[in-house]
Amino acid sequence: MIDIAMDKFIPVCEPLLAGNELKYVTEAVETGWISSSGKFVTQFEGQFAAYSDCKFGVAVCNGTIALHLALLALGIGKDDEVIIPTFTMIASAFAVCYSGAKPVFVDADKDTWNIDVTKIEEKITPKTKAIMPVHIFGKMCDMDAIKALADKYHLYIIEDAAEAHGALYKGKKAGSFSDIAAFSFFANKNITTGEGGMVITNNKEVYDRARYFKNVCFPLDGPRNYQHDDIGYNYRMSNVVAAIGLAQVEKADDYRAMRIRNHELYKNYLADVPGIIFQSEPEEGCMDVCWMNTIVIDPVKYGHNKDELIAHLKENGIDTRLLFTGMHKQKAMKDFGCDCSGEYPVCEWLTENGFYLPSGSGLKINEIDSICKLIRDFYSRHI
């Protein structure tokens, strides 16, 4: 194994901009098309939607507002409830709050770490309007089960696919299962624009509503007479940002393969270290896109808890990140009036014992090797 030099720092995730990014951005700047009008916005929307097996895409400033726009496009608001996993990034819950609806929480499944589909039905009430499955770390939720519930109770599905660009469930792409899906292109995502987001849909009416609300409710077809019938938002993505996005989509399959390769290396190198738990393997016909390489530590078997391991990695120049704290534990959610009572043991186990390892698409094999060596050696030290 090759050791990392002591002065080398491995960040948890560096963006990889290895295609036409500079060329397209330069073109946007040189031609003066730097606002939200411009060919890169349209091309990025079209190509990312097509990559995700959807007809329509609406590019916006980030993934959080993509989720808000998705809710607006479906007309979800005051007095409605939306079911979300408690184990998610807070943006999923905040977006529901922005819409005026209430997030309702469901625990995670202990193997997939996605929403536990066996616990959704008990949370459905007459106020429930939608289920928001979140494909955690790039692993698709059990969409068959979610679709069956949505059909039974006439609910919308809004996929929070922020972490799952190009993931597959039984041969179908993330984002293509729902009435509308939201993606993030934050700097650590498999496809990035630094900051950015998109909603995608196959429904023309929903697409039009998303375009309408995104652009301060200017009429889509009428004259720009500055008459506005609804409260709108400026959620537009600039052509400069979309130029980066287009270059990234052109490389989407390469970047996806790199993330999957990273994950396989971590799993191989750590396979025989006791007490290291990974997210479950994808089922037949499914593909996880391994956004972040997350491990959960069993402190009894590993001999150290996750905080000790994180500190050890930090001393050796390895950056890590903690996992999400459950929505039911958030003061903001309690203050908003969400029901935060009940038990969420899987989420709490993940928060308590898990963390991310470096995961960028451009990570080198010898870097993963060295990180795993540190984890392995630290285990041996307690024996």
Ligand SMILES: Cc1ncc(COP(=O)(O)O)c(C=O)c1O
């Ligand atoms: C599951 C999930 N939803 C939503 C978001 C929000 O995306 P953004 O940071 O682009 O606003 C993120 C971002 O990391 C996320 O992981």
